[in-house]
Amino acid sequence: MTTGFDTYLRTGTNLNDADIEQIVLAAKPLSLQRGEALLQHGQICRHKTFIVNGLLRIYGFGADGSEHILYFAPENNWAVEPESYHQQSPSQFTIAAVERSEVLVWTKPDFDRLLQHIPELTVLSEQLINRSHINNRQRLFSTLSATAEEKYEDFVRSFPDLLPRLPLHMIAAYLGISLKTLTRIRHAQVRR
Amino acid sequence: MTTGFDTYLRTGTNLNDADIEQIVLAAKPLSLQRGEALLQHGQICRHKTFIVNGLLRIYGFGADGSEHILYFAPENNWAVEPESYHQQSPSQFTIAAVERSEVLVWTKPDFDRLLQHIPELTVLSEQLINRSHINNRQRLFSTLSATAEEKYEDFVRSFPDLLPRLPLHMIAAYLGISLKTLTRIRHAQVRR
């Protein structure tokens, strides 16, 4: 059941079995239907989430109502809205399932308690935020500097596994280009 | 001399005077001419930097050689290239002075030593990375969702103090638009 999470912790951290058991016990498993939201924009992000299987996305709405995707979180990843979670303030972004997904959630109080009892979990948390920070910088730079075509090629290179799981309009919303442009790029590439 | 840094620490943290003295003693002051680089792209980021006064920028080069700016660091801010600093790997980005600047630098070993001795400094570091993370997400979302004009207006609203200190081509390089587009936007706004 939570097997994926167990092995994630066992292989990716220095947590011992007792710690892992504690962490797992504090989690609540949850199933999400395709399209179902875990966090609605405007709500407060009260949980930390681990995706056991499936695929979530974090997205927000532009001034004109259009969707723009900050992040795809597939299995064996975490999903939170950091600002909302950290400050317990209304979230600007929505977290929802792209595919039917199985996740584990911890309430913030529960997770904070775990962090106090298990120093190694703090180490993991910091690793995660560091990685996320570095990834965001890379992404920001790519968004600033690359052409639409380069962005798409980067995406394909970086997330070959996600490609067949995502509708093109979501990839476009992630890259910051229109669906039309994305279709054009793919068309041009086929002809080469 | 390092007064700006002292008051930054005293008013922004819970560090006590002894700690502050230790931190200041480990720092090396440095002057940078306009345009002078603190870290060249390709080099390893070996220092943590605090800007006492002046203004730095962190930028990288696109595939075509064009410059794109990730971040402006004015006085009372920190500047590092996180990935390069953390892993001591070659930096993709350059840190250079926009204005003549006075900075304080700590070598990584020295700063790590301070972190071990002064828990409160770790608290500060985590705050900084959290803030930076949240800012980057916001920026990314704005870059994805906003029009060129909205981006410029956001910038003006967010950094009114930086506006008169930056040449327009740098603001354009920060916003991810061409200088021409930025000029057009400003022209249109004047006429309203």
Add this chain to the structure above:
DNA sequence: ATGAATTATGGTCAAATGACCATAATTTCG
């Protein structure tokens, strides 16, 4: 103060992109 460098603006044209619409293909789920 002054010459050199940088910066800001504008014109013109081509290219890239998006909005809107229609349609076909595919997928989803009861």
Add this chain to the structure above:
DNA sequence: CGAAATTATGGTCATTTGACCATAATTCAT
């Protein structure tokens, strides 16, 4: 399986944006 929804593609046209160039204004450093 079959109907409904979603997804992918393409056409057309208007708009935005960028590249390239010239010029004026401003700022910089000695």
